Amino acid sequence: MSRKVLVLGEVRDGSLRNVSFEAIAAAKTIAEGGEVVGVLAGEAVSALGIELVQYGADRVVVVENDKLKQYTSDGFAQALLAVVDQEKPEGLVVGHTALGKDLAPRIAGKLSSGLISDAVAVEAAGGNIVFTRPIYSGKAFEKKIVTDGLIFATVRPNNIAPLAKDESRSGEVASLSVDIKDLRAIIKEVVRKASEGVDLSEAKVVISGGRGVKSAEGFEPLKELAAVLGGAVGASRGACDADYCDYSLQIGQTGKVVTPDLYIACGISGAIQHLAGMSNSKVIVAINKDPEANIFKIADYGIVGDLFEVVPLLTEEFKKLKVHS
Amino acid sequence: MTMNIFVLMKRTFDTEEKVVLKGGKINEDGAEFIINPYDEYAIEEAIQVRDANGGEVTVISVGGEETEKQLRTALAMGADKAVLINTEDDVENADQFTTAKILGEFLKDKDADLIIGGNVAIDGGTGQVGPRVAELLNIPYVTTITKLEINGSSVTVTRDVEGDSEIIETSLPLLVTAQQGLNEPRYPSLPGIMKAKKKPLDELELDDLDLEEDDVEAKTKTIEIYLPPKKEAGKVLAGDLNDQVKELVQLLHTEAKVI
Ligand SMILES: Cc1cc2nc3c(=O)[nH]c(=O)nc-3n(C[C@H](O)[C@H](O)[C@H](O)COP(=O)(O)OP(=O)(O)OC[C@H]3O[C@@H](n4cnc5c(N)ncnc54)[C@H](O)[C@@H]3O)c2cc1C
Ligand SMILES: Cc1cc2nc3c(=O)[nH]c(=O)nc-3n(C[C@H](O)[C@H](O)[C@H](O)COP(=O)(O)OP(=O)(O)OC[C@H]3O[C@@H](n4cnc5c(N)ncnc54)[C@H](O)[C@@H]3O)c2cc1C
Numbered sequence: 001m002s003r004k005v006l007v008l009g010e011v012r013d014g015s016l017r018n019v020s021f022e023a024i025a026a027a028k029t030i031a032e033g034g035e036v037v038g039v040l041a042g043e044a045v046s047a048l049g050i051e052l053v054q055y056g057a058d059r060v061v062v063v064e065n066d067k068l069k070q071y072t073s074d075g076f077a078q079a080l081l082a083v084v085d086q087e088k089p090e091g092l093v094v095g096h097t098a099l100g101k102d103l104a105p106r107i108a109g110k111l112s113s114g115l116i117s118d119a120v121a122v123e124a125a126g127g128n129i130v131f132t133r134p135i136y137s138g139k140a141f142e143k144k145i146v147t148d149g150l151i152f153a154t155v156r157p158n159n160i161a162p163l164a165k166d167e168s169r170s171g172e173v174a175s176l177s178v179d180i181k182d183l184r185a186i187i188k189e190v191v192r193k194a195s196e197g198v199d200l201s202e203a204k205v206v207i208s209g210g211r212g213v214k215s216a217e218g219f220e221p222l223k224e225l226a227a228v229l230g231g232a233v234g235a236s237r238g239a240c241d242a243d244y245c246d247y248s249l250q251i252g253q254t255g256k257v258v259t260p261d262l263y264i265a266c267g268i269s270g271a272i273q274h275l276a277g278m279s280n281s282k283v284i285v286a287i288n289k290d291p292e293a294n295i296f297k298i299a300d301y302g303i304v305g306d307l308f309e310v311v312p313l314l315t316e317e318f319k320k321l322k323v324h325s
Numbered sequence: 326m327t328m329n330i331f332v333l334m335k336r337t338f339d340t341e342e343k344v345v346l347k348g349g350k351i352n353e354d355g356a357e358f359i360i361n362p363y364d365e366y367a368i369e370e371a372i373q374v375r376d377a378n379g380g381e382v383t384v385i386s387v388g389g390e391e392t393e394k395q396l397r398t399a400l401a402m403g404a405d406k407a408v409l410i411n412t413e414d415d416v417e418n419a420d421q422f423t424t425a426k427i428l429g430e431f432l433k434d435k436d437a438d439l440i441i442g443g444n445v446a447i448d449g450g451t452g453q454v455g456p457r458v459a460e461l462l463n464i465p466y467v468t469t470i471t472k473l474e475i476n477g478s479s480v481t482v483t484r485d486v487e488g489d490s491e492i493i494e495t496s497l498p499l500l501v502t503a504q505q506g507l508n509e510p511r512y513p514s515l516p517g518i519m520k521a522k523k524k525p526l527d528e529l530e531l532d533d534l535d536l537e538e539d540d541v542e543a544k545t546k547t548i549e550i551y552l553p554p555k556k557e558a559g560k561v562l563a564g565d566l567n568d569q570v571k572e573l574v575q576l577l578h579t580e581a582k583v584i
Contacts, residue, residue, distance in 0.1 A: 142549065304561060
């Protein structure tokens, strides 16, 4: 059964986030041969429409309005619902980002539909579209289907492979004018703390520091390693609580959930709440001076040693590797 | 202005516990159940707002009879009233649509000024219930908040957005969901625990909300639950530190192929 599926593209600092391309790949699976329609909402975003097409969307609907300059749930809900109303899709996919987590349940509420949040995989199986999602803080997984109405899901960044970009693809980028009214919550100010460098939740490599880094300066060698690998720096709550870094870097049950290809934990003991945010990473490396540290139980590779010796050596070694390849 | 405050509270499996399957389901026998940690922030915030403005805090939960225990804890922390909407006999398959619909029906004629929930339940993990309830009640909401300031009917909240902070202006009635950092939840005091025994804990069923089982029928269904494959103990390298580092880089490059 083929379906029409909408995908909301998410724009951050003038570019589309990778999770939007991953969402298109998920939408293709849900569509089972049907049409995948990208949706963009913002102040001036139509130029990005073609990129959604190059990643697999068949066409794009853009809602431009100066009231959509910043994300607000009221503004974006009106925009997305107007597109839903025009297109009457059978499926809808949004990234499981701060925006998606805030917006998608409201859309689902408005449409009286189900919503499968935080999907890490999607497949067509036995006549159903089956989503896989982590539950119990990542200690178990469930497979879920929609039994009534719209097939609506949010997808966790970094888990569903995007299609290869094809610059020869073309498709219509049409605009839809929506009268956005009644914003009941207004953003007065944005205090940026997290947005320097690579986006933590989408990074392919994360170098994380714990209380073992001992000071704010202690994060420097980690930053150098991250720079060499094109990765992002993260932290345990231990490091955040000790003021070695900002809470925006915290990974874990109460921080961000990350699933990079490579996670290097430096001076982190491996408390259960930390594992909740990173245990599904593809490859985990632990550097800790305590051979009994819990982090070694879930690490693929471990080095028992002083991170201040090991991390700079690693940086040098990776530099050599980059030169050779 | 006295405030009519509601807290949405979920009883959750303590995910620090080992998760085991039994008959294809999460085995709950003997497991520890707690107030969802984010809902503890919600309860604390509600108490503080009440103490600053006057009013009343009612904690509501959709669940089974065992949820009384967590509701009593909320009362012992300082909430004034608790309501359990007991779905045990009526609802077989529930999802977030179900829970939100029930909460929305209960709240629709309560003239709530402020509704506070957690931003996510650590077991189910969707974060859907708060925004869904706000949508049903047609009131504004702000998720993952770390600060709440109320001034008459206008409200300033700080919202955590993937580590950045947004300062948002909005107004009552309002629904917010709590993020870590909002406050430090108090522990119930001994006098608090004694007082809680006498505070009202009402129990309702779908009937009392004029809801039929069909009205709250789940829109999604879990078809399988499984545990991730157990990770084999990793490889702890040995030898001279320089060699270990070289070996690690080689392993990441050629064996794990992530670099
Ligand atoms: C409700 C709740 C929620 C929580 N949420 C989170 C969360 O989201 N994220 C999170 O991370 N934590 C969270 N925690 C806290 C968690 O329980 C731990 O306290 C925290 O993760 C510990 O941080 P750490 O590993 O950096 O510190 P520690 O446990 O102190 O570990 C430091 C490690 O560094 C090693 N070390 C020291 N010096 C060196 C050196 N020179 N070289 C190499 N290794 C060295 C030590 O051997 C030790 O293993 C939460 C706790 C609670 C109760
Ligand atoms: C009888 C019964 C049968 C169920 N069957 C299934 C099933 O078959 N499949 C399945 O997936 N789930 C089932 N559930 C679980 C239930 O559908 C979800 O756990 C619930 O909808 C909350 O979703 P969540 O855990 O994602 O919470 P989130 O949306 O992540 O919770 C966010 C916040 O919403 C509020 N909240 C959440 N739940 C409640 C609640 N119950 N009462 C008050 N406030 C709440 C809290 O403030 C919480 O912090 C069942 C539950 C019951 C009671």
